[in-house]
Amino acid sequence: MRLQLALNVDELETAMDHYTKMFGVPPHKIRDGYANYSIEEPPLKLVLFEKPGAAEKLNHIGVEMFDHADIDETAARFEEANILGSVQKSTVCCHADQDKVWTKQAQGLRWEWYVINDDQPGREGSNTNCCAQPVKTAS
Numbered sequence: 001m002r003l004q005l006a007l008n009v010d011e012l013e014t015a016m017d018h019y020t021k022m023f024g025v026p027p028h029k030i031r032d033g034y035a036n037y038s039i040e041e042p043p044l045k046l047v048l049f050e051k052p053g054a055a056e057k058l059n060h061i062g063v064e065m066f067d068h069a070d071i072d073e074t075a076a077r078f079e080e081a082n083i084l085g086s087v088q089k090s091t092v093c094c095h096a097d098q099d100k101v102w103t104k105q106a107q108g109l110r111w112e113w114y115v116i117n118d119d120q121p122g123r124e125g126s127n128t129n130c131c132a133q134p135v136k137t138a139s
Helices: 012-023 068-080
Strands: 002-009 029-031 034-039 044-050 058-065 086-093 096-104 110-118
Touching: 002 012, 012 034, 012 044, 044 058, 058 068, 068 096, 068 110
Parallel strands: 002 044, 058 110
Antiparallel strands: 002 058, 029 034, 034 044, 086 096, 096 110
């Protein structure tokens, strides 16, 4: 597993230039208003959303998992702890088909735990706003 940071940036090209220099690797995927980096060292998935003037620079935090069983275990653990926000299976988000589990902590910070089913690096028309959707609060 690796940590994911999803950031809102004012200007995508400027941010990509900075993070490419900072981590020494080019983006893994670039789409209109969107880029992501799969960084080996440190193990990090960095996601950039072009949202000029966004009040919050941190969009959300994620945990990329590599086994579907981990998603099911995470959902069960969150449900038992009464912190499960939502479960999404085979949802196209950020230009990839994913299974994911969401939770939101008391102060509103959203966490996404996900596994990629199909990275679809050349496929256009994917929904980049899916991570911007509100996560239901567990009751």
